[in-house]
Amino acid sequence: MDFRDMMAEKYLNEEKKECTLYHYTNIYGLEGILDNREFWVSHSDFLNDKTELKYTLEICESLLQDKLKYNELKDKILDKFDTVLKLMNDHLIYILSLSNNGDSNLLWSNYSNNDGYNIAFSFRAIIDDFEFNQSYSDYYLYHSSVIYEKEHQIKAISEVIDYFIELAEKDILFDRINDDYIVGVADIIRTIQLFSIFFKDNCFSQEEEYRIAIVPYLSKKIQYDCRISNGTFIPFIKLGFHKNRVKGITIGPKNNMDITLEGLVQFLNLHEYNHISKDSIRYSCIPYRY
Template identity: 45%
Template sequence: MKLTDIQPKEIDTQNELRYLISKLKNKKKIKSLYHYTNIYGVEGILKHKELWLSDANFLNDKNELLYTYNLCKEAISDICGKDKGAFLDHFKDVIESEALKKPVYVMSLTTNSDSNLLWSNYTNNDGYNIILDHKDLFKESKIKNYHLLKFPVIYDNQIQKEIISELMCKFIGVMLYFQKFDKSNPNFITKWNYQFKVIALFVKILAIFFKDSCFSQEEEYRIALLPETWLTDYLDYTCRISNGSFIPYLTVPIHDKKAIKGLTIGPKNNMDIAKDGILKFLEINGYDHLDENSVNKSKIPYRY
């Protein structure tokens, strides 16, 4: 689409959010999800029956967010051609605004049950992965003030560009709408701020579920908590310590213990007591639906 084809128009927030979510959905059936972690992560999740979702602003790799922002700028340039300047300048204001600093909380899982890469990156090869039931894990989770989003990460650059191009057309349409808006109208500033905060939110959602194809081996599946009211501040998080920093996070309760389907022991963990120990831990924490067949060793041969 070209600039001349775009109609000046406000964004209908709820309809546009539903549409965006529909574009992120993957029709591929997922039976189980896996969370690779060390023994302390296993203890925390299974003992307290909760998952931790970290503030996306504290992700280890800020390039994850920049990757999507750059795709947005490319889309604006393609749509607007020689007239791109003002639109790019305003998009820069949007992504540098306070709105994009609003927290969206994220947890990374995967659909890969036994990945050499993930064992190495997240468990030093001697941790565990927790096997989670995709359907039962979040079906009763209702977090006050937040929407729960859960999708596989999209690595396909062509699909990413198509979704972003549609969103940037809407961003441009909003800019054109306000160019014709009566600036003396007392609602002008309120409407302007709201519309572009919504766009900032949508861009951030895409940044959470889009990654460069070079990371596709991770086969990542992400859980995100999205504020229901983007204009409101919620101080309902706590902080954990990671690599010498405090990381804000929220918790999601595991309502049904049967959402835990089992565990896999990392390839480097050759201690005979590892399986016996985890079975005792499961027993004292009430996971009576799991037995010795629910805990297995990785099939990856570890080379010293």
Template identity: 35%
Template sequence: MTVEYEFLEQIFGPFISSKKKPREIYHYTDIHGFKGILENKAFWISHIDFLNDMNEIKYTLGLSREIMFSFCEKYGLSESETESIMRDYDMLITLYFEQEKKNCYSLSFSTNPDSNLLWSNYSKNDGYCIKLDLNKLTASFKKAGLNVIVSQVNYDITQQKKLLEPVLISMFYTIRTLNGKSVDFNEVLAKSPSDNKTEAPAADLEVILDEAIAEILQNDASAVDLEEVLKKTAEKISKEKVSATDFAEIYKELSERTYATILLGSLELVNYISIFFKDVCFAQEEEFRLAIRNIETYQCRISNGTFIPYIESKFDKKAVLGVSIGPKNNMDINLEGLRKFLKLVDIDISSDEIKKSSIPYRF
């Protein structure tokens, strides 16, 4: 796991969900999925765009758009300025989330060990539920070099908006600063903070510019007049620290890199957060989600006449803590057959962790 994802998880994890991270998580599946997972000691992790809830990312983007519009109202912008800012915002979202699509793969679990809803939805009531050790499972994926981020899914719209507002405010002020300047957002988003280094004096200026950007982001990224902040910062650099460098050149580079850093950073955070936000209508799933980012190599499986991109990731067999049998599977030989299968695939589970669902069925 890279430092980037450790930082995101540490900083935003507690805000995405206030619930304590569980030790055990549960995966519901039918008998065929169960056999494949334990036989191969691997999960198939599907691309997030192909999950059951087709509007997951769109749900968070919808909330984000509402918040951006509320900022326009809060600061008394005119109708024409509001339309222009919202148009630029929509353009950035399209560029980042559609034209430059991010590859994210997601694996769903639940914190509920015996859910009537999940037995019905994912195992036809006669499948299996695998109890897993969260730390051992994620350690296996990280060992394979995957960028793993995990969190409870948040279904509370009030909390969701509260988290998105500070992420989006700097983006709002940056768009407002650039509004009406015929900015090519393709070029802005393509500009890395390390691009276009000034030549004189290169080494010192690079450090100073990075420090200046960090200071702006920490203290003044949400200032109403971001342009004025940038001008003052550029003047300070040119007069006090690198007087040999032209002010206009410093201001141009500082502005471009600051805009790129704010916009890209905000979009990246919205993308990260959107993985763990869902509509309240899904709250009964009590979902705990594991997501893996920036994957280019994948395979495809077939489901309901559709090709579903997925990646396969192995896990340590010690991550498996227990197995429950679905509530409708009442055959006497089922439990013994399960024990035989677990022995065959070398999964060692204590006898008290092999159990039947406690949900009563009359048929």
């Protein structure tokens, strides 16, 4: 087990029991996901919130400054960390976002304009599907509840910074190329990048987000496609799932016409989701006056 996997196992909150998680989307997303029985999982650099890596790096820098307060090698170690920061640009991770909340006012607004849908999935069953995906040999798969607690984040990142300081001090005293430092820094970069996917500011805690992260092997070139959104090409990869992983669907709070339910039933029958009865389809309980 490498350093990143060890830290992931220690500090991420991986769901180990069978449960239900929800994916919010608009009607076009619903159609594509259920028709093709696959997710289009976007490259992390193209997600709405571009501050996540910055948020984690700010914790790293704050901890590093604090830990080096009385260290005679402070300036040299900080120079080395500046080099590490410049190597953070290659952030090759694909992210699928789900939620523990099946009827969230915030998520209806953010991801489906209040008139979309959410799909209830059987979890961990979809993880099994992703792990047996045809291209699974090309990537690592991590999943966890997003962690909003600052104390937990600091504890995890503090361990990474301690490891970096130890490596940097040894390298400064070395008079030749230090292979251990090179390998260790690569591990640290991958670990910080991974934590940046699962660590978010507490102001986002209402999302109750659960994330699946796909990290390509360094030696592999993962196959991806591009979709168009708001005039931009968005790289994504496809992850297929078995139709029986879908447990139900919730219709958004503004989408309350009778024909919405009937149309959805017809769509599900057309695509052979026969296991989803009308009882598995519900309307959001959030009241809207318009």
